[in-house]
Amino acid sequence: MNYLIGKGNNRMTEILDDQIASNLYFDKSFNHQAVKLLPGEYYATDKDMLLVTVLGSCVAACIRDCYSGIGGMNHFMLPDGGADAGNPLNASARYGTYAMEILINQLLKLGARRCNLEAKVFGGGNVLDGLTVANVGQRNADFVLKFLQTEKIKVVAQDLVDIFPRKVYFFPRNNKVMVxxxxxxxxxxxxxxxxxxxxxxxxxxxxxxxxxxx
Amino acid sequence: MAKTILAVDDSASIRQMVTFTLKGAGYEVIEAVDGQDAFDKASHHQINLILTDINMPRMDGLKLLELLRKLAQYKNIPILILTTESSDEIKAKGRAAGATGWLVKPFDPKRLLEVIGKVIG
Known part of the structure; x- marks a missing residue:
């Protein structure tokens, strides 16, 4: 008999289940099969594709195996840590770690090797008004850099914080990024x-x- | 005497968070970076519970589970899976291989401790 101790509420299940970007299209400008990532989504591929996203205060990590060219991108922000912000186990850190891990797991499933992974990170602009946490972009940027340092994944390029939204084009096969x-x-x-x-x-x-x- | 938990995950960030949670609740923690490392450490330590990820290099969590269940000293030790995987198919594989329970990441520290308390008292 299964004993279900607790299932996330429906909204959370939706957040955690619907994360693989599904907006695939052919980009005529770059003559590439492409996928557009929305906030909360990720995509990993072993094919010669273009991954595109538009970032405000969110961050995107473009991670690839530098030998095989298997690569992927995520697009996420940390939830508000609230009163628990100083706790290393707060919901922000746990969700951020999760958002990074699902991308890395997908890369490893496609054949990437953890020791070959390198990252380019973007976003974290101070562009989002009305959130309860100040400097949300800076917080997202700090998190992604700290996570990659902990995981010993080398950051080979970054364009973080500032005040402007960014559009990021990532070609994992040849490691090209345009911002x-x-x-x-x-x-x-x-x-x-x-x-x-x-x-x-x-x-x-x-x-x-x-x-x-x- | 504090009970010992073997925490297995290839992500250093997850190991840090799990270890912080478990040590804060009074457990001894041994960390392993993948299934092979866990199997080696399980052979050399007295472990009361194993908490393992699934997707790991060298040896994944399901293989670790299979190998440990063949050892007499781990036949009845609780083995909990802590993973991003949530499909019914992989859960069924874990259950068939002898998993005690399945926890889908991201984990909530309080609920993780509740489950561990339930299975090892």
């Missing part, structure tokens, strides 16, 4: 998407499903 700073854009869509994502993240503090077999 376009959206200096003249007041892009309400970016802000609205990140606010919506931030609201959804408030539901993650209870962790994932637990089941005991007996």
């Amino acid at each position: 376009k700073k959206l200096r003249n854009t007041r892009n309400i869509t970016i802000s609205e998407r990140e606010k919506d994502y931030s609201q959804r993240l408030r539901k993650v503090e209870n962790g994932g499903e637990i089941e005991l077999f007996s």
